[in-house]
Amino acid sequence: MEIKTGRNLPLTAELDDLREVVTREIRPTLLLLFGAAGLLLLITCANVAGLLVARSVSRSRETAVRVALGARPLQLAREYLFEGLLLSLAGAAAGVLLSFALVRVVVALASEFIPRADEIRVDGSVLFFALAVAGLASVLFSLAPLCHAMRTPPNEVLCDGTSSSEGLRGRRLSQSLVTIEIAVAFT
DSSP states (O other): EEETTTTOOOEEEEOOOOOHHHTTTTHHHHHHHEEEEEEEHHHHHHHHHHHHOOOOOOOTHHHHHHHHHOOOOOHHHHHHHHHHHHHHHHHHHHHHHHHHHHHHHHHHHHTTTSSTTGGOOHHHHHHHHHHHHHHHHHHHHHHHHHHHHSSOOHHHHHHSOOOHHHHHHHHHHHHHHHHHHHHHHHH
16 A cells, blocks of 8 residues: 655555464464364374274175175165264264363463454354364265275175185275374374
8 A cells, every 4th residue: 555645755554464463473383283183183084994994894794795685885885974974973073062161271271372262162163164074084984994895795705704815905904094094193
């Protein structure tokens, strides 16, 4: 913005966003916390996916019978996604309930260090975000057991019980999920 004075000497002014000025010092800390929460979510998804893969391996005979009786892949996918959605919604509900208590504690302890601390609260946008992340997480950690179930030939499982190759495939998938989990944890 340039202003002309009576002597034709230009004066300039720079405008800064008030939100940027107020949060400038705490912004890196908030971004770091946001990143840590995202990595924690990824670790949890890998953990739950590993548990669901182990459950899928133990239910391989049941899945093979369903496929042999004519179950379509979409029906199997719906079952795995519904199971994952129930798990993720339970986790989201626990997280939201915990956040109500933790937000109060953080605001009480650090209100002098956090700008506009009196405006921090859990509201509808937080609940919507929790539901959206729960939906995305359910899809994320339901894909691993679904892929495992789809790749297992039903005739092998039904003829030989649980074959060694299926156990090997399940172990490989579980080991790769654990490797991803450890890599994200170190990050």
